[in-house]
Amino acid sequence: MRRTRSTEAFFGRRHGKTLRPAQAGAVARLLPELKLDLAQPAPADLQTLFEAGTDGLRLEIGFGGGEHLHHETGRFPRTGFIGVEPFVNGMAKLVSALEQEPRSNLRVYDDDATRLLDWLPPASLDGIDLFYPDPWPKKKHWKRRFVNPANLDRFARVLKSGALFRFASDIDTYVNWTLTACRRHEDFDWKASSPGDWRDAYEGWPGTRYEKKAIREGRQPAYLTFVRR
Numbered sequence: 001m002r003r004t005r006s007t008e009a010f011f012g013r014r015h016g017k018t019l020r021p022a023q024a025g026a027v028a029r030l031l032p033e034l035k036l037d038l039a040q041p042a043p044a045d046l047q048t049l050f051e052a053g054t055d056g057l058r059l060e061i062g063f064g065g066g067e068h069l070h071h072e073t074g075r076f077p078r079t080g081f082i083g084v085e086p087f088v089n090g091m092a093k094l095v096s097a098l099e100q101e102p103r104s105n106l107r108v109y110d111d112d113a114t115r116l117l118d119w120l121p122p123a124s125l126d127g128i129d130l131f132y133p134d135p136w137p138k139k140k141h142w143k144r145r146f147v148n149p150a151n152l153d154r155f156a157r158v159l160k161s162g163a164l165f166r167f168a169s170d171i172d173t174y175v176n177w178t179l180t181a182c183r184r185h186e187d188f189d190w191k192a193s194s195p196g197d198w199r200d201a202y203e204g205w206p207g208t209r210y211e212k213k214a215i216r217e218g219r220q221p222a223y224l225t226f227v228r229r
């Protein structure tokens, strides 16, 4: 049975430690401005979501503390980005970084990414990044994984032809799961031709907090890149 819409794909924690006053202040000041309002229909021109003159739109799902997202928005100031993270403490980390170094090419959403995906118009994204999604290593929980046929259909709907879906994980069973799911999906191609294509980090990769822990604990990340046909 499909879960109710409000909880379809979010199984994680929303709250961790109480926010420090500076973090709580940054959230109160910045989040209302940055957060997308899905009660309104998506604008016909998505670039109007951003103050910066942008061209192109990328999405990062489950950005954690936002290490990659903050870095990437700085590397590509002319590209619009949407970041999704329901974990309050992760969002607080990102907005604290934005107080130091603001980005006019970034908007965020703080709930289940499937809602945002369903809000976006078809063929509106140039890329989706899903880095270290919650691994759900026990077989009985695999159905909770963000990568599943319904979410790959969502990705296929919102990605432009030729756009990239990037997936990184340190959990072998999840890497194989994603390779199998994308191979079965008629809209995705995996372009890897040599081991470096999945063992080497993406160009300009800054690492993430979760990745550091995985490497410290001796797990080897895989960096997959799929192309929307």
Ligand SMILES: C[S@@+](CC[C@H](N)C(=O)[O-])C[C@H]1O[C@@H](n2cnc3c(N)ncnc32)[C@H](O)[C@@H]1O
Pocket (backbone or CB within 6 Å): 009, 010, 011, 012, 013, 061, 062, 063, 064, 065, 084, 085, 086, 087, 090, 111, 112, 113, 114, 131, 132, 133, 134, 135, 146, 208, 209, 210, 211
């Ligand atoms: C293991 S953490 C990795 C965070 C970050 N990408 C990193 O590499 O450090 C997975 C993140 O995905 C988020 N997440 C889980 N389900 C989600 C959903 N349905 N929509 C958006 N984010 C989700 C969690 O809140 C969590 O912060």
